[in-house]
Amino acid sequence: MTAPAARPVPRTDADPAWLPPEAFRALGSRRVLVCGTGDLTDTVHGEVDAACAEFGGTAVRAAVADHRPYDRPYDLVLRLDGTADGTAGGAEHRADDEAFTLVRERGRTTVSGAGGRGLLHGLFHVVRLGEAAFGADRPPVTHRPALATRMLNHWDNVAVHPVMGQVERGYAGGSLFWRDGRARGDLDRVRAYGRLLAACGINAVCVNNVNVHTTEAHLLTDRIGEVAALADALRPYGIRAHLSVTFAAPLVLGGLGTADPLDASVRAWWAAATARVYAAIPDFGGYVVKADSEGQPGPFAYGRSHADGANLLADALAPHGGTVYWRAFVYNHRQDWRDRTTDRARAAYDHFVPLDGAFRDNAVLQVKHGPVDFQPREPVSPVIGALPRTRIAVEVQATQEYTGQQRHVCALAPMWSEVLGFRPGAGASPTVGELARGGLVAVSNAGDDPYWTGHPLAQANLYAAGRLGARPGADPHAVLDEWIELTFTPDTCPDPERLRAGLRAVLRGSWRTYEKYTAPLGVGFMVQPGHHYGPSADGYEYSPWGTYHFADRDGVGVDRSRATGTGYAGQYAEPWATLYESPATCPDELLLFFHHVPYGHVLHSGTTVVQHIYDTHFEGVAEAAAARDIWTSLAGLMDGARHARVAERYEEQLRGAREWRDHINSYFFRKSGVPDARGRPIH
Amino acid sequence: MTAPAARPVPRTDADPAWLPPEAFRALGSRRVLVCGTGDLTDTVHGEVDAACAEFGGTAVRAAVADHRPYDRPYDLVLRLDGTADGTAGGAEHRADDEAFTLVRERGRTTVSGAGGRGLLHGLFHVVRLGEAAFGADRPPVTHRPALATRMLNHWDNVAVHPVMGQVERGYAGGSLFWRDGRARGDLDRVRAYGRLLAACGINAVCVNNVNVHTTEAHLLTDRIGEVAALADALRPYGIRAHLSVTFAAPLVLGGLGTADPLDASVRAWWAAATARVYAAIPDFGGYVVKADSEGQPGPFAYGRSHADGANLLADALAPHGGTVYWRAFVYNHRQDWRDRTTDRARAAYDHFVPLDGAFRDNAVLQVKHGPVDFQPREPVSPVIGALPRTRIAVEVQATQEYTGQQRHVCALAPMWSEVLGFRPGAGASPTVGELARGGLVAVSNAGDDPYWTGHPLAQANLYAAGRLGARPGADPHAVLDEWIELTFTPDTCPDPERLRAGLRAVLRGSWRTYEKYTAPLGVGFMVQPGHHYGPSADGYEYSPWGTYHFADRDGVGVDRSRATGTGYAGQYAEPWATLYESPATCPDELLLFFHHVPYGHVLHSGTTVVQHIYDTHFEGVAEAAAARDIWTSLAGLMDGARHARVAERYEEQLRGAREWRDHINSYFFRKSGVPDARGRPIH
Secondary structure: OOOOOOOOOOOOOOOOOOOOHHHHHHHHOOEEEEEOOOHHHHHHHHHHHHHHHHHOOEEEEEOOOOOOHHHOOOOEEEEEOOOOOOOOOOOOOOHHHHOEEEEEEOOEEEEEEOOHHHHHHHHHHHHHHHHHHHOOOEEEEEEOOOOOOEEEEOOEEEEEEOOOEEEOOOOOOOOOOEEOOEEOOOHHHHHHHHHHHHHHOOOEEEOOOOOOOHHHHHHHOOOHHHHHHHHHHHHHHOOEEEEEOOOOHHHHOOOOOOOOOOOHHHHHHHHHHHHHHHHHOOOOOEEEEOOOOOOOOOHHHHOOOHHHHHHHHHHHHHHHOOEEEEEOOOOOOOOOOOOOOOOHHHHHHHHHHHHOOOOOOOEEEEEEOOOOOOOOOOOOOOOOOOOOOOEEEEEEEOOOOOOOOOOOOOOOHHHHHHHHHOOOOOOOOOOHHHHOOOEEEEEOOOOOOOOOOOOHHHHHHHHHHHHHHHOOOOOHHHHHHHHHHHHHOHHHOOOHHHHHHHHHHHHHOHHHHHHHHOOOOOOOOOEOOOOOOOEOOOOOOOOOOOOOOOOOOOEEOOOOOOOOOOOHHHHOOOOHHHHHHOOOOOOHHHHHHHOOEEOOOEOOOOOEHHHHHHHHHHHHHHHHHHHHHHHHHOOOOOOHHHHHHHHHHHHHHHHHHHHHHHHHHHHHHHHHOOOOOOOOOOO | OOOOOOOOOOOOOOOOOOOOHHHHHHHHOOEEEEEOOOHHHHHHHHHHHHHHHHHOOEEEEEOOOOOOHHHOOOOEEEEEOOOOOOOOOOOOOOHHHHOEEEEEEOOEEEEEEOOHHHHHHHHHHHHHHHHHHHOOOEEEEEEOOOOOOEEEEOOEEEEEEOOOEEEOOOOOOOOOOEEOOEEOOOHHHHHHHHHHHHHHOOOEEEOOOOOOOHHHHHHHOOOHHHHHHHHHHHHHHOOEEEEEOOOOHHHHOOOOOOOOOOOHHHHHHHHHHHHHHHHHOOOOOEEEEOOOOOOOOOHHHHOOOHHHHHHHHHHHHHHHOOEEEEEOOOOOOOOOOOOOOOOHHHHHHHHHHHHOOOOOOOEEEEEEOOOOOOOOOOOOOOOOOOOOOOEEEEEEEOOOOOOOOOOOOOOOHHHHHHHHHOOOOOOOOOOHHHHOOOEEEEEOOOOOOOOOOOOHHHHHHHHHHHHHHHOOOOOHHHHHHHHHHHHHOHHHOOOHHHHHHHHHHHHHOHHHHHHHHOOOOOOOOOEOOOOOOOEOOOOOOOOOOOOOOOOOOOEEOOOOOOOOOOOHHHHOOOOHHHHHHOOOOOOHHHHHHHOOEEOOOEOOOOOEHHHHHHHHHHHHHHHHHHHHHHHHHOOOOOOHHHHHHHHHHHHHHHHHHHHHHHHHHHHHHHHHOOOOOOOOOOO
16 A cells, blocks of 8 residues: 655745735644645645645545644644545535644644545645644634525636627636637636635535637537546635536527427437436536526426426436536516516526425526626525425625625625525524525635636625635624735735734625715616616616616616515515515615605605615715725735725725716716705715 | 621510510610711610610611611601710710710601710600600700709718618618629629619719728728629610719828828828729719718818818819719707707708808819708708809708608609709799709619519619709609609500599608608608618607607707707898798798797697697508509509519518507697597507
8 A cells, every 4th residue: 555645735926815824834834744645635744744845744644533632742633534536426515524733732723524525625724824833722613604505606618709808707718618719728826726716615516607609518518528627726725616507508509499308308418418417527516507698598398497407417426426506696687678577586596496395306496686786785585495306505796796796805704694584484483504405506706816716805795605605604804804814924924914804804895885876775777788887877778687676766776566566576485575565665675676765755865865875975986985995005914905995896896886877876966956965975 | 998887675574663574665665766977876776776676666876976867767866966985985974975965857757866875865865755745846955954963972882881771771672883892893783873874864973981991991901803893784874873982091091100181191192092983983973971970080180171071172182084973961960958058950061151252173072962861751851952162962861761661652753753843942043953953862762673673663762863954943843753653664554544543642742741651741750770771759769860849748840040049040142031030930841941940839820839740640551552542552553563563562561661650649639638639549
């Protein structure tokens, strides 16, 4: 038996993000024993080796657990307890494999992983703790991700789409995986990406856009080898590959005359195609499907339900332990704006709640966190909590399509945390985080940009997506603090507390600031059509997209009450249905999402709707300017290039915030005729 | 001496447009003598040969004019009187070369051309007359194009532009000249195009987009051969090629460090480059230049005036008889919408009027007919008439960027005719058509579509551009009638009068109909940003493009008066300055272009502004529906494929007209709160 080998840490020229060498100082300056065999243990061994080489510690590897630990001079033992390393065998995620226990006693810290993934998580937990991992004794605590799946959906196209480009809604350069129709082949960068993801808790990646165009369809069949190469690159850090597929695959790839989910030849085609996928990728995670949505094909064409559609793929995946993630984003995107009875917000509930109980166990219904489309403020989707017999995954958008497109700072952890902590039922009923048995899915904001995310501070959103998936109840500010500590290692700079305070100041409130200077009071979608950057109050008002605000000279907002509106409020369980039903009880921040009110309507805050619009828009710009000034003051406390990149983006954010302020304020002033009570300039 | 040869008529599979075989019946069934030598006489000979072959006439060619005509049995003599055929030698257009005299006496019609072009025009005049050319005696009448230059500007890109495509603002398929970075090489189609243009009076074509991108810049130098091939194909029908060039050519092509028009090396570079152009194309017409406009480079970068810029190129062209067409479309396209003192409409006048007298004789200032950008209704540009010592060309837009994009019927001859008949000065001062000493330029609406123009009825705009250039004072309805007779040859159908009446009904009022259902009362630009198709009332309201309407809850329109507005009205001479200055005298159709008025303002028509908006929008849709019905009734009276193509487009027009109606009406209802006096549905 040969001694187990350390796997080299992947190298890249890109920004180290939250894994700079300095983050490994505490661990790397210790005497560390790594025990166990298997791929992921080799990875842990490689991490420890690299850290010790950097900071003077020593790394020892043993194939089996050392049962006489206290006889040996180790400060840290990383020990695989389980028999399986976790990368071979069945594909289904098992949270147990991902658990680890940490204890510190008699001067030694011991991390025991239930499986290889658990050991890896334990390693990164020690990294996060830093010196604190080697201080006072710690009683044994077992850590286990709350959600078994923490997935990134990459809206990456293989071929450059004529409108959407290489990455749909991508604001971080090109794709990490694809370029101009081909696999990029830069697998070192992919490995480094997998490492970053593992360190924040992501364990699944879907490698192509949910809008599956012609070229991309072939990834399922003749181009599966390219997916397998990505899966191979991601596997050493415990990340499983998933694939977006087109529901029309039997037609466009299989040459069949139908894609009817109840047709035997279709079922046989999917079974055979899926078997070939598993032959190439034994731990393949499964399929992600956008069907009957914004032009994508689906079961409706055959008069079948979405349960029929999802189960078709679930049955094909089941023998191999795979899962289908079936998106609930189904609505009429050819709506007539004149028709006020149709309400896009209702659509997912109306389509899917009747299907509760009809989905296979390995079918997950992937639901956007809000009922419309990743606006800066939406209520939590009433679908979550309304299908008790269906596994639900909650989808959030790390890529900042509607939240500043990585030109504005908008740390989303506080928003996601609100969603995950929401209780769709009464009293102490489960939170969204507890109901998301199918996992947390984030649309990735990463690309081939040197900083991974275009805006260096947008890394915090990628980081938070993983961490909140593992611990939905975590304090979002604590998650941001973790990211700050790892990424900026403040203790290495001349003024650690000023750097910490500055970073917290520009991140923590950034979502609220963005909300203030954009569409007001939950009304949403006042963005420029197409690219969705910058304001256009009426941009979607007379469109077929179902995203209206109905502003007129008297008032604004969408009546979604049961009594007089679209009835959407009635899709909620109590107490929410009643709370949202009336403007008197509806929270201010969602007022215009649920109600059409006069401009003079007085909010709970005591100001009128129109004055609130003016006030928040002036405040939002002032806050953005203050954040920019704080950022300026942090020069010298961090890497100069990173500081400069952010500084440059702050200028654009401030320009954009002013544009939003003046556009929205002028729009409502021209509509309402109400002057600003404080006499500030409105055009 | 060999006998002169007939030039074969170019063949194409495309629609014959206004030159179907049937249009040649009268001429082709006669005994015809063609006298003269030279390229264009060969062309005339070929036309006569083909017509006679089709309809049983006889064609005879003689090298010199027959001085004993009455001894011979000819019904028609087409005779070159001038010594020059007109395709060799100097490049400058000479209207005299284009004159012809037609007389009919003693049973014979004689057309004598002063030059080859004149003879060609005379031929097509006989075609237009049809049987009437061979009826009663006609005293001698000399016809001469009123404007020496009737040019088409093709906004065709050589390489497909990522946003604008192969043809910028093209609605007729691809380019006739270019495809995917290369010359198409389908010169038969180009020859057929030249033939159509000659038959309507066009004598100049600029073969590439005024926005000169990287690839296109090289047409001036290393790719001049491709332009020469087009020039060769167009020359037999008397069309001269022109080229759009970038002002930065000395930098991007010549490797110089500057493009300063006063720099000696720059002047030498242009002189040499232009000499090489003429070596390749001896009758090259000249350059078209968009400088310091929407991002194109220009003399401002060097602190030089546009006269300096234009004269630089004029001097390079002068030794060869060429002309520079310098566009006056210069304005700030990065305007701050908050700034109401800047007025894009003023820009061309402000920039160019101070330069009057500074331009070379062979520099033409090419001015859009209105002050903004080809809206369905604009006042006539005050630049025309304000530079008495400058040659002005008037630019119109045959391609229907803002007038329905060749999906809607919008016959533009009546609009152009209004412009050309406008008298910028008082009393019997010259008309625009008389002032346009530099010619009439139309942005082409033709492409590689089988019907040339996408919408078959849009052919009428291409036709009218030529005919109104030759005769600016012509009755536009008569021009449309000509087009109808030639194109549909009604006498060959079962019910000629019903076909004529139907075609007149759908064409003559189509511009007014389009105006009714789109932006009201001259306010313009309520189009969707970017592609400019379909309504978006606020689409450009908060943009940098200088195209605003300032609608609020009380009123709408732009105050361009001298007294209280931008002062634009004061750019006009009297009586217009005074007339436009006051809402009391401003014509209704331009009211919102010149004034911001309350919705309750009563028009000269007796209705309020807002009720006028409602009324015209309902009327416009009703008129479009009526036109569609008339069109339906014409089935069986024409080629079925052509009827079907138009019928299909009418459905889109009607859908689009309804969208415009409902969007605009709802927008103003929501702003004004004023209900429709007739209670029709507004959303």
